[in-house]
Amino acid sequence: MLNDATTYISQLKDNVGQEVTLAGWLYNSRSSGKIQFLIVRDGTGLCQCVVEKGKIPEELFEQLKRLGQESSLTVTGTVREEARSVGGYELAVTNAQIISAAEDYPITPKSHGIDFLLKNRHLHLRSQRQWCIGKIRHTVIDAIRRFFNDNGFTLIDTPIFTAAAGEEEQTLFGVDYFGIPMYLTQTGQLHLEAAAMSFGRVYCFGPTFRAEKSKTRRHLTEFWMVEPEVAFIDLDGLLELAENFVTFIVTEVLQNNKDQLETLGADIASLEKIKPPFYRLTYTEAVDILTGEKTKNFVARQLEDLKSQKQQLETKIAELEEQSAEGGLKQWQKDKIAAELIGLSSTLAEVNTGIENNPRHAKLAAEFQWGKDLGGSDETIISQMHDKPVFVTHYPRQAKAFYMKTDRDNEKVALNFDLLAPAGFGEIIGGSVREDDYDLLVARIKEQGLNVENYDWYLDLRKYGSVPHGGFGLGVERTIAWLTGEKHIRQCIAFPRLMDKIYI
Ligand code: 4AD
Numbered sequence: 001m002l003n004d005a006t007t008y009i010s011q012l013k014d015n016v017g018q019e020v021t022l023a024g025w026l027y028n029s030r031s032s033g034k035i036q037f038l039i040v041r042d043g044t045g046l047c048q049c050v051v052e053k054g055k056i057p058e059e060l061f062e063q064l065k066r067l068g069q070e071s072s073l074t075v076t077g078t079v080r081e082e083a084r085s086v087g088g089y090e091l092a093v094t095n096a097q098i099i100s101a102a103e104d105y106p107i108t109p110k111s112h113g114i115d116f117l118l119k120n121r122h123l124h125l126r127s128q129r130q131w132c133i134g135k136i137r138h139t140v141i142d143a144i145r146r147f148f149n150d151n152g153f154t155l156i157d158t159p160i161f162t163a164a165a166g167e168e169e170q171t172l173f174g175v176d177y178f179g180i181p182m183y184l185t186q187t188g189q190l191h192l193e194a195a196a197m198s199f200g201r202v203y204c205f206g207p208t209f210r211a212e213k214s215k216t217r218r219h220l221t222e223f224w225m226v227e228p229e230v231a232f233i234d235l236d237g238l239l240e241l242a243e244n245f246v247t248f249i250v251t252e253v254l255q256n257n258k259d260q261l262e263t264l265g266a267d268i269a270s271l272e273k274i275k276p277p278f279y280r281l282t283y284t285e286a287v288d289i290l291t292g293e294k295t296k297n298f299v300a301r302q303l304e305d306l307k308s309q310k311q312q313l314e315t316k317i318a319e320l321e322e323q324s325a326e327g328g329l330k331q332w333q334k335d336k337i338a339a340e341l342i343g344l345s346s347t348l349a350e351v352n353t354g355i356e357n358n359p360r361h362a363k364l365a366a367e368f369q370w371g372k373d374l375g376g377s378d379e380t381i382i383s384q385m386h387d388k389p390v391f392v393t394h395y396p397r398q399a400k401a402f403y404m405k406t407d408r409d410n411e412k413v414a415l416n417f418d419l420l421a422p423a424g425f426g427e428i429i430g431g432s433v434r435e436d437d438y439d440l441l442v443a444r445i446k447e448q449g450l451n452v453e454n455y456d457w458y459l460d461l462r463k464y465g466s467v468p469h470g471g472f473g474l475g476v477e478r479t480i481a482w483l484t485g486e487k488h489i490r491q492c493i494a495f496p497r498l499m500d501k502i503y504i
Contacts, residue, residue: 005021006021006022006023006074007020007021007022008022008042008043008044008045009022009024009040009041009042009044009045009046009047009087010044010045011044012047012079012087012089012091013088013089015079016079016080016081016089017078017079017080018078018079019076019077019078019079019094020076020077020078020079020091021074021075021076022040022042022047022049022074022075022076022091023042023072023073023074023099024040024041024042024043024072024073024074024075025040025041025042025070025071025072025073025126026038026039026040026067026068026069026070026071026072026073026102027039027040027041027046027069027070027126027128028069029064029067029069030332031065033053034052034053034054035050035051035052035053036050036051036061036064036065037049037050037051038050038051038064038067038075038093039086040073040075040091041126041131045087046086046087046128047085047086047087047089047090047091048082048085048086048087048090048091049075049077049090049091049093049096050077050090050091050092050093051064051093051096052092052093055092055093055094056093056094056095056096060095060096063098064096064098067098067101068101068102068103068104068105069102069105069108070102070105070123070126071098071099071100071101071102072098072099072100072102073096073097073098073099074096074097074099075091075093075095075096076093076094076095076096077091077092077093077094077095078091078092078094079091080092105123106120106123107120107123107124107127108335111338111339111342111343112342113342114346118490118496118501118503118504119503119504121494121495121496121503121504122504125494128263129263129264129491130491130494131260132257132260132261132263132264132484133260133264133480133484133486133491133492134494135257135260136253136257136260136261136480136483136484137476137480137492137493139252139253139256139257140249140252140253140476140479140480140483141224141476142252143248143249143252143253144205144226144249144474144476145205146248146252147244147245147248147249148203148226148228151201152200152201153201153202153203153228154195154199154201154202154203155202155203155204155205156188156191156192156195156199156202156203156204157204157206158185158188158191158192158195158204158206159185159188159191160184160185160206160207161175161177161182161183161184161185162182162183162184162185162186163182163183163454164183164190164450164451164454164455165183165186165450166185166186166187166188166189166190166401167186167187167210167401168186168401169449169450170211170213171186171210171211171212172184172186172211173209173210173211173221184209185208185209186208186209186210187208187225187227187473188204188206188208188225188227189227189229189403189471189473190403190458191204192204192227192229192471193229193434193458193461193469193471194457194458194461195229196229196230196231196469196471197231197461197464197465197467197469200230200231200232201228201229201230201231202228202229202230203226203227203228203229204226204227205224205225205226205227206224206225207222207223207224208222208223208224208225209221209222210223212499213499214499215498215499215500216376217481217487217488217489217490218376218426218427218478218481218489219489219499220477220489220490220493220496220497220498221497221498221499222497223475223476223477223478223489223493224475224476224477224493225473225474225475225476226473226474226476227471227472227473227474228241228245228471228472229469229470229471230469230470230471231467231469232467232468232469233433233468233469233470234415234433234468234470235393235415235416235417235433235470237470238417238431238432238433238470238471238472239278239280239391239393239417240276241472242391242417242419242429242431242472242474243276243277243278243389243391244276245474246274246278246389246419246428246429246474246479247274247275247276249479249483250271250274250483253271253483254268254271254272261483261484264484264485264486265485266483266484266485267423267485270387270422270423271483273387273388274388274389275388278388278389278390278391278419279386279388279389279390279391280390280391280393281382281390281391281392281393282392282393282394283374283392283393283394283395283396283413284370284394284413286374286378286382286392287368287370289382289385290365290366290368290378290381290382291365291366291367291368294385295365295366295381295385296362296366298381298384298385299358299361299362299365299381300362302354302358302384303355303358303359303362306351306354306355306358307355309351310348310351310352310355313344313347313348313351314348316344317341317344317345317348320337320340320341320344321341323337324337324338324341350487357377360377361377361380361381364377364378365377365378365381370396371396371398371399372396372399373395373399373400374392374395374418376426379418379420379426379427380424380426382420383420383421383422383423383424383425383426384422384423384424386420386422387422387423388422389419389420389421389422389428390419390420390422391417391418391419391420392417392418392420393415393416393417394407394410394413394414394415394416394417395413395414395416395418396412396413396414397411397412397413397414400414400416400432401432401448402435402441402444402445402447402448402450403432403434403435403441403444404416404432404433404434404435405432405433405434405435405436405468405470406435406440406444414432415432415433415470416430416431416432416433417429417430417431417432417472418430418431419431419472421478421479421482422482423482425478425481425482426478427475427478428474428475428478428479428482429472429473429474429475430472430473431470431471431472431473432470432471432472433468433469433470434469434470434471435462436462436466436467436468436469437462437466438459438462438463438466441459441462442459475489476492476493477489477492477493478492480492
């Protein structure tokens with residue numbers, strides 16, 4: 001039905017003064033008697049289509065006036081530049097065709113609670129916010145593939161069904177594989193190590209699964225991870241690779257998605273500062289920071305900031321409530337206030353949670369004991385204290401996975417690292433040099449209570465031409481949450497899988 005005569009909204013800039021036909025959905029509309037403003041979206045952008053009485057048949061004018069949100073239609077009209085219009089161009093409508101009229105679309109411009117939106121994710125994907133995130137995700141994934149493809153890495157597809165744990169056993173999802181217990185992969189790393197001994201530099205990229213029993217903003221049960229693995233590399237080499245990689249992703253998003261970042265209210269100025277070298281701290285230095293005076297003062301200042309934010313939000317909410325109670329407002333003005341109120345209330349709820357958690361997080365940091373893994377709140381504090389990503393290296397061996405290489409200069413720690421994104425986002429990468437000594441690796445597998453037999457093939461890699469090697473994994477959703485300023489990573493994948501619920 002639709003042919004070459006259809007123009008995409010993204011192409012309007014090349015068609016000023018010409019008559020074009022758009023095909024899309026009615027995103028929003030308002031009418032003031034003789035003139036209607038239809039906001040149409042077509043997957044490439046939004047366009048305001050101006051319909052004037054008398055310029056199209058009367059019957060069509062009335063049909064458009066009654067047309068429900070998310071109805072599908074084609075609109076024909078002349079393109080004109082209009083800086084005040086969404087996207088900078090608008091259409092002076094000369095004709096339209098309704099393809100399918102929608103009634104009572106459940107997601108109104110008024111805004112809704114997150115539970116409702118997750119239940120309606122199949123429809124909420126059409127919202128501006130989810131669309132912007134989806135476009136950014138596309139760029140991130142494209143940048144990931146391009147970075148490795150252009151730097152001599154070979155893509156290896158590692159299996160989803162696995163026989164043994166790659167990370168903590170507690171987070172394995174079991175599968176009944178024709179009567180044999182198997183698991184969904186937590187990481188492609190172990191298989192990738194085998195491939196690195198054939199190809200030198202490899203990467204895998206796909207969904208990974210963790211039965212994480214924590215309902216945090218940073219955890220999904222199914223998430224996408226890209227993992228490079230390199231033969232003949234040391235810890236410094238890995239850090240350099242990781243910072244160049246992350247910088248490339250940020251640069252690509254800034255280049256391709258500025259508009260979307262702006263719409264989402266992302267901190268573009270901070271992203272523009274992301275250039276190597278990133279900060280480097282050892283775990284021991286991180287612990288000193290957490291337990292020191294500087295952190296104590298920093299967390300106390302944060303509490304003061306949160307309290308003042310709370311006051312400002314409460315004042316603003318009271319003002320809007322008063323305005324809306326006064327009456328005399330048009331429907332679109334009421335909707336606008338209602339949407340603003342829901343947004344402000346959700347920010348207030350977050351601020352209140354921050355105020356509630358602050359003393360506990362301060363205590364956890366102050367009493368942090370060397371030897372434990374950094375917790376979510378500890379990572380948040382360290383990352384809030386930095387304006388660029390921070391590498392934390394040399395974690396205690398006991399707190400981390402069996403495959404990480406013991407530092408020969410200090411056997412208490414491993415040659416590993418996490419990369420914390422700045423401004424409170426926390427860990428986006430985990431990686432390490434791998435234990436390449438057969439006997440030490442067997443000892444580590446046993447120490448962690450794992451069954452050595454399950455790792456026979458993996459141990460072979462240490463028997464036949466073992467070399468120093470290492471790699472890391474970057475979580476796609478966490479990276480997108482950081483870039484977009486999204487609080488919860490569930491917004492950064494089209495159909496999220498959460499511990500307590502799969503909605504769609
Ligand atoms: O630190 P992790 O567990 O590292 C590994 O899986 C290594 N085997 C990777 C490697 O060296 N090849 O996970 C890596 C990253 C984390 O930094 C985080 O970004 C993401 O994967 N991640 C999660 N993202 C969302 N939900 C979860 N439950 C996640 N668990 C880890």
